[in-house]
Amino acid sequence: MAHLKPLATDTHPRLVDDFQTFERILGFVPNSLLTMQRCPEIVEGFGTLTRSIMSADGDCRGLVDLGFLRLAAHLSSRAAGCRYCQAHSLVAAQIHGVSEEKVDAIWDYKTSPLYSEAERAALDFAAAAGAVPNAVNDEIMANLKAHWTEEQIVRILAAVSLYGFLNRWNDSMATTLESAPKELADRALAPRGWDQGKHG
Numbered sequence: 001m002a003h004l005k006p007l008a009t010d011t012h013p014r015l016v017d018d019f020q021t022f023e024r025i026l027g028f029v030p031n032s033l034l035t036m037q038r039c040p041e042i043v044e045g046f047g048t049l050t051r052s053i054m055s056a057d058g059d060c061r062g063l064v065d066l067g068f069l070r071l072a073a074h075l076s077s078r079a080a081g082c083r084y085c086q087a088h089s090l091v092a093a094q095i096h097g098v099s100e101e102k103v104d105a106i107w108d109y110k111t112s113p114l115y116s117e118a119e120r121a122a123l124d125f126a127a128a129a130g131a132v133p134n135a136v137n138d139e140i141m142a143n144l145k146a147h148w149t150e151e152q153i154v155r156i157l158a159a160v161s162l163y164g165f166l167n168r169w170n171d172s173m174a175t176t177l178e179s180a181p182k183e184l185a186d187r188a189l190a191p192r193g194w195d196q197g198k199h200g
Contacts, residue, residue: 001200002176006034015040018047025054025092032084032166032175046165053158054092064148064155067096068119072156073163074106075123076130082167084199087181089163090188104188118147122156129160130167174198 009019009029015037019029037043051057054069070093077085090103105112109123121143128135144153169175177185177199185194 001174001198002031002035003173004035004038006031006176007037009034012037012040012043015043018043021047021051021055025050025095026088027091027095027180028178030088030175031178032170032173035173035175036169049162053155053162063152064159065097067093067098068122069156069159070096071098071102071106071109071119072122072126073159075109075126076160077163077167078107079127079130079135080132080164080167080171082163082171083185083194083197084170084175084177084181085163085166086189086194087177087185087196087199088166090184091181094184103184107189107192121147125153126156126160129157130164170199176200 019033022029022033033043036046054066056066070089074086074089074093077089090106094100094103102114105114109115109120125136125140125144128137128140148156177196182196
């Protein structure tokens with residue numbers, strides 16, 4: 001059960017544009033933001049950061065596939081243990097063009113033929129970056145640099161770091177998982193041991 005109840009989407013009319021950003025990313029406004037809006041400037045700041053990292057606009061557009069950024073966020077959230085963010089990142093990955101088959105194989109990325117060596121290097125990095133304590137080492141970084149440019153690495157780590165904030169937020173708040181991400185996680189992850197835990 002959530003520690004704080006989400007507020008209605010119309011509680012702060014100034015947040016309408018920020019909420020629309022997340023409706024485009026996820027198809028709904030997440031409960032995390034509806035809780036966070038008790039301090040509306042945090043939602044605004046988080047919305048700006050999210051748009052700069054996870055959208056097709058700006059100087060970094062096209063550097064890394066937007067769906068793949070969500071897969072990196074998923075692996076970092078798995079390492080951090082946030083089940084809410086694990087489910088959310090997969091919904092966002094599908095919305096941004098990642099196939100159902102590739103989503104279903106995310107925990108097998110090291111061996112699945114659906115993932116390239118470059119993707120494996122980035123996902124190894126994301127999982128290590130999401131771990132506590134941080135597990136990024138010289139070998140992981142060297143493998144990452146063999147496949148990705150410095151600008152791409154910055155964008156991948158930015159996605160991991162953005163979700164790091166969400167991992168802390170949602171696990172601390174026991175944010176209730178919405179129906180769409182729960183249904184996807186139940187299909188793709190539950191057979192491998194995932195459950196919603198405190199996010200029910």
